[in-house]
Amino acid sequence: MDRVRHIGRTGFIGGRRRLGGVLAALVLTTGTLLTVDGANAEAVGAHAKAVTTDQANLVRNPGFESGIADWTCSNGSGQAVASPARSGSAALKATPAGSDHARCAQTVAVRPNSSYTLSAWVQGSYVHLGASGTGTTDVSTWTPSASGWQQLTTRFTTGTDTTSVTVHTHGWYGQPGYFVDDVELSGPGGTDPGDPIPGAPDGLRTGATTSSSVALSWNPVGGATGYHVYRDGTKVQTVSGTSATVTGLAPSTSYRFEVTATNAKGESPRSAAVTGTTTAGSGNGPGVPKHAVTGYWQNFNNGATVQKISDVQDQYDIIAVAFADATATRGAVDFTLDPALNYTEERFKSDIAAKQAAGKSVVISVGGERGTVTVNDAASAANFADSVHALMRKYGFNGVDIDLENGIDPTYMTQALRSLSAKAGSTLVITMAPQTIDMQSTSAGYFRTALNIKDILTVVNMQYYNSGSMNGCDGKVYSQGSVDFLTALACIQLEGGLAPSQVGLGLPASPRGAGSGYVPPSVVTNALDCLAKGTGCGSFKPARTYPDIRGAMTWSTNWDAANGSAWSKAVGPHVHGLP
Numbered sequence: 001m002d003r004v005r006h007i008g009r010t011g012f013i014g015g016r017r018r019l020g021g022v023l024a025a026l027v028l029t030t031g032t033l034l035t036v037d038g039a040n041a042e043a044v045g046a047h048a049k050a051v052t053t054d055q056a057n058l059v060r061n062p063g064f065e066s067g068i069a070d071w072t073c074s075n076g077s078g079q080a081v082a083s084p085a086r087s088g089s090a091a092l093k094a095t096p097a098g099s100d101h102a103r104c105a106q107t108v109a110v111r112p113n114s115s116y117t118l119s120a121w122v123q124g125s126y127v128h129l130g131a132s133g134t135g136t137t138d139v140s141t142w143t144p145s146a147s148g149w150q151q152l153t154t155r156f157t158t159g160t161d162t163t164s165v166t167v168h169t170h171g172w173y174g175q176p177g178y179f180v181d182d183v184e185l186s187g188p189g190g191t192d193p194g195d196p197i198p199g200a201p202d203g204l205r206t207g208a209t210t211s212s213s214v215a216l217s218w219n220p221v222g223g224a225t226g227y228h229v230y231r232d233g234t235k236v237q238t239v240s241g242t243s244a245t246v247t248g249l250a251p252s253t254s255y256r257f258e259v260t261a262t263n264a265k266g267e268s269p270r271s272a273a274v275t276g277t278t279t280a281g282s283g284n285g286p287g288v289p290k291h292a293v294t295g296y297w298q299n300f301n302n303g304a305t306v307q308k309i310s311d312v313q314d315q316y317d318i319i320a321v322a323f324a325d326a327t328a329t330r331g332a333v334d335f336t337l338d339p340a341l342n343y344t345e346e347r348f349k350s351d352i353a354a355k356q357a358a359g360k361s362v363v364i365s366v367g368g369e370r371g372t373v374t375v376n377d378a379a380s381a382a383n384f385a386d387s388v389h390a391l392m393r394k395y396g397f398n399g400v401d402i403d404l405e406n407g408i409d410p411t412y413m414t415q416a417l418r419s420l421s422a423k424a425g426s427t428l429v430i431t432m433a434p435q436t437i438d439m440q441s442t443s444a445g446y447f448r449t450a451l452n453i454k455d456i457l458t459v460v461n462m463q464y465y466n467s468g469s470m471n472g473c474d475g476k477v478y479s480q481g482s483v484d485f486l487t488a489l490a491c492i493q494l495e496g497g498l499a500p501s502q503v504g505l506g507l508p509a510s511p512r513g514a515g516s517g518y519v520p521p522s523v524v525t526n527a528l529d530c531l532a533k534g535t536g537c538g539s540f541k542p543a544r545t546y547p548d549i550r551g552a553m554t555w556s557t558n559w560d561a562a563n564g565s566a567w568s569k570a571v572g573p574h575v576h577g578l579p
Helices: 038-052 345-357 378-395 410-424 445-452 483-495 521-533 557-562 566-576
Strands: 024-027 033-036 078-081 091-094 104-109 115-132 139-157 164-170 178-186 205-209 214-217 226-231 234-239 243-246 254-263 274-277 292-298 318-326 361-368 399-404 429-432 459-463 503-508 551-555
Touching: 091 164, 104 178, 164 178, 205 274, 214 254, 214 274, 226 243, 234 243, 292 459, 292 503, 292 557, 292 566, 318 399, 318 429, 345 361, 345 378, 361 378, 361 429, 378 399, 378 410, 399 410, 410 445, 429 445, 459 483, 459 551, 483 503, 483 521, 503 521, 521 551, 521 566, 551 557, 551 566, 557 566
Parallel strands: 292 318, 292 551, 318 361, 361 399, 399 429, 429 459, 459 503, 503 551
Antiparallel strands: 024 033, 078 091, 091 178, 104 164, 115 139, 115 164, 115 178, 205 214, 214 243, 226 234, 226 254, 254 274
């Protein structure tokens, strides 16, 4: 959210950050900085590889000269091809189809507490390279478009008990096949006791379920010393026996589970997947109705109508106070009323209490255009949780809104929010307002954080503005300002793991509320009908409906008031009337 008049939340009109166009740079041992353009990047990459790689490549069949031996590609999506090949006689081609984005993976033996560099040369659109099961922070990097061979590189450190990691590549929905060659994982190799890697477990089945857990069991595997449990593709547990209960799930939600067997040699391929569905639960959070409208209240004057909390229109169910400010302590935030509002702290607290008595929730929003809050280690995560909890106790806030536009570390933001949940208890309301680019892939930091806290998350109100064109879940590109843009992008979240009750549509309340992307309230209501009931759609129509979709959000209640409250008068009753 922006504090500057007529400019959108990101602080500049148009808002979308560029994903490409960055020159490569190589620092020579003399201290000279040499910049190179794309034509020379491969040569520089080859030189850097030659001078830095003093350890063997841990990846087996890295150039796909032996077909796709040692690699597993989802749904048979991968094959070795002779052209284009960056080196040798072959490369991998993997082709996304439908909802499968052509993931090809290999499990590699590594050592605990060790540093590794993973790289690969790729061609294609939206090609991703990553490593999972690191025991610390799983990593991923990607390129939106590589018309020629482009090198992707990422680094990670293994955990204290990590003996294997899975390196993987994947494309994206609706995109053509991508190419990979010369995959390299450099670092200390894992131990090789001579015992073979165990085979994939079979007989995976679900057992008892609750509104937040699913029990699993499977048949034992010879030679296995442990098992990894995966939920929707992410490792969530490691156990020594042949059963596990996955907790922290959302009510009335289906999850895909897989299991692998492990020993000192490595990790097996994944088992056949099973689906487990949690039982019904409220899933709403105290004070939050099934279908809710969120509005940001401005603690500053940027030309919109100045409001007190008591002035906020009654259609808003969640009021996000914008914003908390970063302090000199890393990760910590504080809040001070803007003197320009002529608002006493006592009246502010009283107004919050009155809204809550009327069934509303009031949360403190962290971030916005100027809110650079850094949470990237255990200390800053603890500072964040402690400071937000202190604000909740001081002012009576129901929870927190995450509106960070300077990047988010999913590992430590997850840690911070879970710590806050432990302090605040089951009444905590957590909302998020990512930009469209932050929710294009489940590997993105914002999306990963949302999935990590799915059991305590109230709603993600993605900003469908200041964006430009983006991919929908069908792989087609949609421009902002249409019903299709809202529905096709919401579909990514709805099919990517969030419960429908955790998805809301975020739009400006008036043309002055953002740099671009304003749509009439009728477009918002049509999009909600399309998602909830299958009516009012544009050219894109979801494969299924989501009657539990949470609702909508706007920036801001102040700009809404300046426009005669036209947005809340139209969207509010429509949201509250959804099935």
